[in-house]
Amino acid sequence: MSDINVASRALPQGNQWLKRYYFSRAAFSVVWVAAAFTLGRSDSAISAALLLLYPFWDAAANFVDATRHGGMKRNAPQVLNVGVSVVTTVVVAVALGRGMNAVLVVFGIWAALAGLFQLATAVRRWKSHGAQWAMILSGAQSALAGIVFITQGSGPTVPSITDIAPYAAFGAFYFLVSAIWLQVSDTRRRRAAFINT
Numbered sequence: 001m002s003d004i005n006v007a008s009r010a011l012p013q014g015n016q017w018l019k020r021y022y023f024s025r026a027a028f029s030v031v032w033v034a035a036a037f038t039l040g041r042s043d044s045a046i047s048a049a050l051l052l053l054y055p056f057w058d059a060a061a062n063f064v065d066a067t068r069h070g071g072m073k074r075n076a077p078q079v080l081n082v083g084v085s086v087v088t089t090v091v092v093a094v095a096l097g098r099g100m101n102a103v104l105v106v107f108g109i110w111a112a113l114a115g116l117f118q119l120a121t122a123v124r125r126w127k128s129h130g131a132q133w134a135m136i137l138s139g140a141q142s143a144l145a146g147i148v149f150i151t152q153g154s155g156p157t158v159p160s161i162t163d164i165a166p167y168a169a170f171g172a173f174y175f176l177v178s179a180i181w182l183q184v185s186d187t188r189r190r191r192a193a194f195i196n197t
Contacts, residue, residue, distance in 0.1 A: 015129055015186055017068050022179035025061055029172035032057075036165040047161045048096050051103060052089055054168065055110055059085035077120035084113045104159045108149025111167065115142025134181060138174035142167070 032054060040047040059082045066075040066082070088110040095102040119139025122132040145167050152159060 104153030112146025
């Protein structure tokens with residue numbers, strides 16, 4: 001057996017997929033934030049479409065990721081995340097008719113729940129994949145951001161999509177850090193496995 005094969009076997013299963021997944025989620029969030037601050041700020045129809053797209057994308061991404069990691073039965077936190085995100089997409093559509101304050105409250109509830117489910121997923125993956133500290137921080141911060149959104153949405157000031165965009169920007173940052181950190185961890189494992197062969 002070659003040294004390369006020995007080193008590759010030392011890597012956790014699914015890390016290549018997880019890195020691509022994190023990079024794709026970071027890229028989507030960057031594009032979404034850019035669209036929110038440009039097109040969404042001045043066009044209410046585009047703003048509404050972006051607000052619907054964000055939780056829908058989260059549901060789709062979690063569904064695909066869960067199926068790649070043993071299926072829905074083995075990934076209860078992600079199943080719950082998919083369900084909450086789908087329901088949120090529908091409720092946001094209703095809330096848009098009532099104003100941005102209602103939308104922000106819905107986003108707040110979703111961010112809090114989705115953050116807790118993301119945190120749970122990251123904790124479960126720590127042993128199998130490692131390098132999940134950024135996802136744990138992201139989940140915790142999402143839960144806290146949800147509380148802030150609910151408070152702001154319940155106030156007299158009318159928010160806009162640009163009040164939600166920083167939340168998505170932090171999400172992009174954490175996904176990018178997670179992808180890079182997994183790459184660093186994999187490189188270290190390869191070197192250690194190579195040295196020990």
